[in-house]
Amino acid sequence: xGNSFEDRLVRRLAALREERALSLEELATQSGISRxxxxxxxxxxxxxxxxxxxKLCAVYGMPMSRLIAExxxxxxxxxxxxxxxxxxxxxxxxERRMVSPPARGFKxxxxxxxxxxxxxxxxxxxxxxxxxxxxxxxSGVLDYTVDGTTHRLQPGDCLRFHLYGATRFSxxxxxxxxxxxxxxxx
Numbered sequence: 491x492g493n494s495f496e497d498r499l500v501r502r503l504a505a506l507r508e509e510r511a512l513s514l515e516e517l518a519t520q521s522g523i524s525r526x527x528x529x530x531x532x533x534x535x536x537x538x539x540x541x542x543x544x545k546l547c548a549v550y551g552m553p554m555s556r557l558i559a560e561x562x563x564x565x566x567x568x569x570x571x572x573x574x575x576x577x578x579x580x581x582x583x584x585e586r587r588m589v590s591p592p593a594r595g596f597k598x599x600x601x602x603x604x605x606x607x608x609x610x611x612x613x614x615x616x617x618x619x620x621x622x623x624x625x626x627x628x629s630g631v632l633d634y635t636v637d638g639t640t641h642r643l644q645p646g647d648c649l650r651f652h653l654y655g656a657t658r659f660s661x662x663x664x665x666x667x668x669x670x671x672x673x674x675x676x
Contacts, residue, residue: 495575496537498561504532506550506557521545522614539581540611547617554617555599555673559592582609584659589670598674605632607663616653622674624650632667633660643669 507517514532518525523545530536538546540554547554558575575588582605589600605611625634627643634641634649635658641649661667 495561495577497534499538499558499577500532500534502557502561503538503546506546507532510550517546517549520549537580540579540584540586541581541613544611544613544617548613548615550617552617553592553621553673553675554586555588555601556592556617558586558588559599579611582606582611584609584611592673592675598672601671601673603659603667603669603671605630605659605661605667607661607666609659609661611659613657615656618675619654620676621653622650622676623653624648624672626670626672628668628670630665630667631662632669633662634658635660643667 507514512520514525514528517523518528521528521542523542527536527542531538531542543554543557547557550557558577561575569588569590575591577586578584579586584606585604587602589602590596590598592599625632625643626648627645629645632643634643635656636649636651636653637655640658643649659667
């Protein structure tokens with residue numbers, strides 16, 4: 491295994507399981523991801539999807555952005571565009587860019603998301619209950635379901651909420667959805 495972002499991500503996921511003394515079977519039960527898939531993931535034989543990362547982060551009680559930040563190199567104050575970590579979900583085409591990743595001493599972070607037309611991502615539970623989020627639509631349309639209510643977000647709209655339950659990101663098209671999310675830890 492090399493030192494690419496994805497390699498470091500896979501190693502961090504394995505370390506989180508080991509730190510919590512969870513067997514693959516226990517993690518499979520808690521996350522709802524099959525033992526075989528978790529094993530392939532830890533051996534870097536498959537790439538993690540956004541849904542998988544969401545489920546694992548929920549088990550570990552951490553926002554996905556915190557997981558990604560732990561995989562990144564040392565935090566800096568000025569993060570140039572070329573240095574902002576990007577992650578692509580192979581299952582949905584979802585793209586996530588850490589505009590201002592979480593870092594020690596900071597409670598907020600800014601994430602850019604792009605979801606292609608027709609893509610849907612379900613997160614059955616939040617990684618950390620009560621996270622404050624602000625979602626600002628830049629272009630396209632996004633149907634975002636939080637607390638059982640679906641909000642159709644269009645360019646310029648901002649939805650702010652505390653995250654406690656399941657969420658769904660759905661891009662009805664015809665264009666992709668492009669948005670920014672500010673996440674503030676409680």
